[in-house]
Amino acid sequence: xxxxxxxxxxxxxxxxxxxxxxxxxxxxxxxxxxxxxxxxxxxxxxxxxxxxxxxxxxxxxxxxxxxxxxxxxxxxxxxxxxxxxxxxxxxxxxxxxxxxxxxxxxxxxxxxxxxxxxxxxxxxxxxxxxxxxxxxxxx
Numbered sequence: 001x002x003x004x005x006x007x008x009x010x011x012x013x014x015x016x017x018x019x020x021x022x023x024x025x026x027x028x029x030x031x032x033x034x035x036x037x038x039x040x041x042x043x044x045x046x047x048x049x050x051x052x053x054x055x056x057x058x059x060x061x062x063x064x065x066x067x068x069x070x071x072x073x074x075x076x077x078x079x080x081x082x083x084x085x086x087x088x089x090x091x092x093x094x095x096x097x098x099x100x101x102x103x104x105x106x107x108x109x110x111x112x113x114x115x116x117x118x119x120x121x122x123x124x125x126x127x128x129x130x131x132x133x134x135x136x137x138x139x
Contacts, residue, residue: 025053033048044080047069050117051090057120058098064118065114066111066119107123121133
């Protein structure tokens with residue numbers, strides 16, 4: 001994922017969007033550490049963006065599809081893959097909390113991509129998506 005530039009996040013009042021979801025996405029991505037943003041093509045950065053969007057999706061009552069990437073780097077493979085496992089474990093906790101708060105049925109987080117990089121959706125009893133709130137694809 002290549003980021004051309006980051007706009008400086010100032011506060012909630014500076015976001016010029018009428019969409020509550022858009023505002024919450026901007027606020028959530030503003031929490032990504034500067035150290036990760038400096039290497040915008042790393043698996044760590046991509047996984048952190050996806051993690052933040054997964055967390056936000058579940059906090060808003062959506063089911064989520066995305067795939068946290070394993071390391072392609074030989075130098076830092078153990079470190080990156082260990083961080084990925086920590087994020088996946090935290091996602092399990094987030095899903096458990098969301099199931100208590102929202103009617104997500106038998107939903108389990110799907111650590112896989114389906115058409116795009118990330119989806120927020122609601123589905124029916126046959127697991128057919130009936131509403132897509134967010135669909136994101138990296139370049």
